[in-house]
Structure formats: C-alpha cells, structure tokens
Amino acid sequence: VTAGGGTATLPAAAGLNADAAAGEDAGGIVVVIDDDYAMRLSCYQILSRMGFQVELFEDGASGLEGVACHKPCLVVVDLKMPGIGGLEVVDRIHEIDPAIITIVITGYATIGTAVDAMKSGAYDFLPKPFAPDELRVIVHRGLERRRLQRESRRHQLERELLRRRFVTFVSHQLKTPLVAIHQYLDVLRRLDDSPDAAAHRAEWLDRCLVRTAEMRALIDDWLTLAEAEGGLLVRRREPVELTRLIPPLLDTYEEFARRVEVSLSADMPAEPLMVMGDRNCLSVLFDNLIVNAIKYNRPGGTVRVSAGLSTGEVVVAVADTGVGIPAAQHHLIFEEFYRLPHPEHGAPPGSGLGLPICRRIVSELGGRIELESEEHVGSTFRVRLPATAPTAAAVAQTLEPSHGN
Amino acid sequence: METRLGGHRILIIDDDADFGTSVASFLEANGYQVSQARSGREGLRQALVEHPDLILMDVMMGERTEGLFAVQQLRRMPELSGVPVFIVTSLYASVPGFRIEPSAQWLAHDAFFAKPLDLPFLLDAIRTRLELPAAAPTGGGEA
Numbered sequence: 392v393t394a395g396g397g398t399a400t401l402p403a404a405a406g407l408n409a410d411a412a413a414g415e416d417a418g419g420i421v422v423v424i425d426d427d428y429a430m431r432l433s434c435y436q437i438l439s440r441m442g443f444q445v446e447l448f449e450d451g452a453s454g455l456e457g458v459a460c461h462k463p464c465l466v467v468v469d470l471k472m473p474g475i476g477g478l479e480v481v482d483r484i485h486e487i488d489p490a491i492i493t494i495v496i497t498g499y500a501t502i503g504t505a506v507d508a509m510k511s512g513a514y515d516f517l518p519k520p521f522a523p524d525e526l527r528v529i530v531h532r533g534l535e536r537r538r539l540q541r542e543s544r545r546h547q548l549e550r551e552l553l554r555r556r557f558v559t560f561v562s563h564q565l566k567t568p569l570v571a572i573h574q575y576l577d578v579l580r581r582l583d584d585s586p587d588a589a590a591h592r593a594e595w596l597d598r599c600l601v602r603t604a605e606m607r608a609l610i611d612d613w614l615t616l617a618e619a620e621g622g623l624l625v626r627r628r629e630p631v632e633l634t635r636l637i638p639p640l641l642d643t644y645e646e647f648a649r650r651v652e653v654s655l656s657a658d659m660p661a662e663p664l665m666v667m668g669d670r671n672c673l674s675v676l677f678d679n680l681i682v683n684a685i686k687y688n689r690p691g692g693t694v695r696v697s698a699g700l701s702t703g704e705v706v707v708a709v710a711d712t713g714v715g716i717p718a719a720q721h722h723l724i725f726e727e728f729y730r731l732p733h734p735e736h737g738a739p740p741g742s743g744l745g746l747p748i749c750r751r752i753v754s755e756l757g758g759r760i761e762l763e764s765e766e767h768v769g770s771t772f773r774v775r776l777p778a779t780a781p782t783a784a785a786v787a788q789t790l791e792p793s794h795g796n
Numbered sequence: 797m798e799t800r801l802g803g804h805r806i807l808i809i810d811d812d813a814d815f816g817t818s819v820a821s822f823l824e825a826n827g828y829q830v831s832q833a834r835s836g837r838e839g840l841r842q843a844l845v846e847h848p849d850l851i852l853m854d855v856m857m858g859e860r861t862e863g864l865f866a867v868q869q870l871r872r873m874p875e876l877s878g879v880p881v882f883i884v885t886s887l888y889a890s891v892p893g894f895r896i897e898p899s900a901q902w903l904a905h906d907a908f909f910a911k912p913l914d915l916p917f918l919l920d921a922i923r924t925r926l927e928l929p930a931a932a933p934t935g936g937g938e939a
Contacts, residue, residue, distance in 0.1 A: 581915060
C-alpha cells in the first residue's frame with residue numbers, strides 16, 4: 392500500500408490503484424461527520440484518493456440529512472460533537488439503512504462510548520490520532536463486511552425464491568392433476584346410475600390415466616434431478632453418432648407437431664457427427680429441446696434441428712418460430728421449477744424441470760448450451776459438445792484427403 | 797343429459813379442463829346449465845354474453861393468481877358486479893401464508909371452496925345462494 396501520508400500531494404491516480412475499494416462500492420459515496428475541520432480535511436484526502444465520492448458534514452443533524460440523501464455505503468462519524476452526539480447519529484444512520492457501515496472516530500476520553508457505539512451497530516472505531524493507513528484498512532474491512540452481508544442476503548433471497556417455487560410446484564403441478572383425478576372419480580361415484588356418467592365413464596377414466604401418467608413423468612423428472620444433486624446424470628461414456636440419434640427423435644413428435652400445426656425439419660450433414668456421451672442422456676437432452684420448441688410455438692410455425700461441426704465442437708441447434716423468451720428470463724428458464732408462461736395459453740403442461748436437466752447433461756458432457764431468442768420471433772437453443780476423434784478425423788479427411796491418417 | 801331449460805346458469809372458469817368437465821357434468825346432472833372458460837379473460841368475455849347466475853372461479857391460472865384479478869375486474873363491470881362468485885382453489889388451503897379473507901370488500905358476498913370440491917356441500921351452497929334475493933352490492937359479508 393502506498394503510504395500517502397496526510398498530504399494531498401500524491402497524484403490521485405497513483406493512489407487510486409493501490410487503495411481503490413473493489414466491487415459494487417468502488418467509487419461509492421462516503422459521508423464524514425466531524426466538527427473538527429482538520430479531521431474532515433484529512434479524511435477527505437484519504438478517502439477521495441481511495442476513489443470514493445466524499446461528502447463532509449460538521450454536525451450530526453446535517454450529517455444525518457446527508458446520509459438520508461446521499462445513501463452512502465459507509466459513514467465516518469466523530470463521537471464527540473456539539474448537538475446530536477455520535478452515538479445517537481450511529482443509531483439514526485442504522486434506522487435509515489442498516490446496511491450502511493459506520494466507523495466512529497474517538498478521542499482517548501471517549502473510548503468507553505466507542506464501545507457503546509459498537510454495541511449499537513457501529514462496525515469499528517478508530518482512536519485519534521490515526522495514520523491514513525489505519526483508516527484505509529478499516530474502510531476496506533468495513534466494505535468487505537458490507538459485501539459479505541449483501542451476498543448472504545442475496546443467497547437468502549435465492550433460497551426463498553427456490554422454496555417458493557417448490558411450493559408452487561407441489562401445489563400446482565402435483566396437486567392439480569390429483570384434484571382432477573379425484574374430482575372425476577368422485578363425480579363418477581355420485582352419478583353412478585345416471586346415463587350421463589355411463590356415457591362418459593370410459594372417457595373420464597382415460598383422462599384419469601393420462602393425468603396419472605403426467606404426474607409420474609413429472610415425478611421422474613424431479614427424481615432425476617434430485618438424484619443428480621448427489622452425483623452424475625451421465626452414467627456412461629460411449630461414442631454416440633448424433634446424426635443418427637436425432638432424426639428418429641424428431642419422428643416421434645411428428646404426430647404431436649401435426650396436431651398443433653407445427654412442421655418439423657432436420658438438417659443433418661452427410662458426414663457423421665460423433666460425441667462421447669450417454670445415449671439415454673443425449674436422447675433426453677434433445678427430446679426436451681424439441682418438445683419445448685413445439686410447445687412454445689404457434690400454429691403454422693416450424694421447428695428446425697440442424698447440426699454441424701465448428702472448431703472441434705459438434706453444434707446442434709434447435710430453432711423454433713415461437714413466442715420467444717424475454718431477455719430478462721433467459722437465465723431463469725434454466726432454473727428448477729421455472730416455467731415460461733405461453734403468452735396466449737398460459738404455461739403448457741410440463742414439469743419446469745426440462746431445461747435444468749438439459750443444462751446438467753450438457754455441462755456433465757463438457758459442453759454448453761446457448762440461447763438466442765427474440766420475443767414473438769422465436770428461440771434457438773444451441774448445444775455445443777466436444778467432438779470425438781473419429782469425427783475430427785473424418786472431417787480432416789474430407790477437407791484434406793492427402794493428409795488423411 | 798336432460799337439461800332443464802330455464803335452470804340456473806353457472807359459469808366455471810378454470811384452466812384445468814378435466815376439473816372443469818367433471819364438475820360441470822355433476823352440476824348438469826343436478827339441473828343446472830353449465831358453461832366453461834379456461835382463463836380469466838375468456839371467462840369475463842363469456843360472462844358478458846351469457847349472464848350466468850353464478851360463477852365458479854379458479855385462482856391459479858397460467859401460474860398466476862389470474863382468478864383474483866378477474867374477480868376484481870368483474871366487480872368493476874356494472875353488468876356483472878352483482879353476480880355471485882365462488883372461489884374454488886387448492887391455493888386457499890395449501891399455501892402457507894396465503895389467505896384471502898372472504899370479508900374483504902371486493903370479495904363481499906362470495907364464498908371459498910377448497911379443491912377437490914366437496915360436491916354435496918357445493919350443491920347446497922349454490923342452491924342456498926341462488927334462492928336468496930339479489931344481494932346488496934356491498935356490505936354484509938356473511939352470505
């Protein structure tokens with residue numbers, strides 16, 4: 392650390408790199424409240440050289456107003472001031488925003504009060520007189536604590552969000568089908584002898600079976616992910632030829648796609664594209680992407696699956712002409728239990744676990760999944776997986792026949 | 797099958813077709829004319845045309861509490877503001893911390909039912925409600 396001393400002669404830029412606070416509070420606002428002009432001035436020099444915007448106040452009342460209007464990340468406050476004392480200022484600052492770090496400056500006579508200030512939430516105290524480095528170190532530490540607090544709050548919020556999504560998952564996606572099944576069975580029982588029930592019995596029982604199957608699939612997805620928490624989804628590594636795996640998958644959705652008036656097409660290269668992976672997992676991966684592309688499409692839309700090789704990677708793109716995904720939700724759709732509402736039809740049936748499973752599989756295979764999407768135009772999910780040697784060799788042969796091995 | 801013409805009209809607004817169909821059949825077998833809608837918006841549109849005597853409204857539709865929004869809207873429409881709405885939801889009973897107070901002003905006169913429905917109980921409530929003289933627009937609470 393550059394020992395700048397109290398003198399303001401160092402060029403600001405030189406001190407900046409060595410002392411600058413890192414992270415979100417870099418360049419943030421620091422408020423200094425002290426009735427001593429010399430003390431305000433030296434705090435100003437030290438802190439502004441650290442890159443902060445420094446606001447100075449000479450008493451508690453104006454300082455508190457300053458805190459309320461500047462929303463600083465940190466406040467340096469003298470304990471012994473005429474008017475509102477430092478201890479009360481600390482209390483009031485934390486009423487304004489408990490996340491503000493306060494550091495109290497104290498003369499020898501007020502150390503007891505400094506301890507009181509810390510009990511009421513001040514981060515630390517600095518006895519007068521202090522060296523510039525002492526202030527710098529304490530400010531750095533204080534802001535580090537602020538960063539950690541903010542991070543832990545963020546984690547807490549994320550956990551809360553996940554918990555809430557789980558409650559939604561259980562109540563909506565598991566309970567809804569159960570309620571429907573229950574209601575069918577109950578009505579069938581109550582209308583037992585009526586011609587009404589007789590006419591519908593077969594149809595309703597069929598629906599009960601469909602809903603049961605949906606629930607089972609949902610629970611399977613969920614278990615798949617839950618299991619993966621403690622291990623791997625991808626169990627085997629075998630050479631898999633994607634150019635032969637994908638077209639039959641598409642075929643199985645021909646019927647479903649026709650029903651919702653979406654046309655499917657595949658654009659596979661002539662040479663085989665191989666990756667090392669688990670055939671089942673790869674099927675699940677592309678299956679999920681294809682189903683989503685059909686579900687979130689519109690009548691008359693298309694789903695196009697294309698594959699190719701690019702700098703040692705096999706790239707498979709599943710492109711739809713559907714509703715698209717707002718940019719703000721791009722990261723959310725890979726989260727568990729999140730389901731994108733279809734703007735016209737609400738959320739289509741699904742577990743909300745498909746894409747998280749895809750993401751897992753791809754990352755376990757050493758690849759990545761990219762999303763390109765425009766609202767009302769469509770989405771393209773691009774899977775990149777490392778190509779295995781045979782493919783690379785095959786391609787080398789096609790490009791430069793004379794150097795083939 | 798045998799629908800008594802002139803029987804009371806009930807509109808079921810629920811995004812789950814299976815739930816709606818089963819309850820509709822039960823109510824039809826008990827002499828009501830039943831129609832269905834799959835979203836709040838569709839439901840309001842249908843209600844304006846059909847003038848139902850009572851509405852069964854789901855809450856969670858398309859992952860949102862769309863039903864509550866629909867009730868609020870409905871209360872602001874002069875043509876529909878007097879139609880009794882029964883809220884039917886699994887949310888009411890199952891989500892911790894989620895409670896809609898039946899006495900809340902905009903829900904005055906409405907009732908809540910948990911999913912799955914206790915059918916005889918529902919039937920009873922519908923009969924009682926439809927035999928009542930037209931309710932005053934606000935106040936009260938105990939239906």
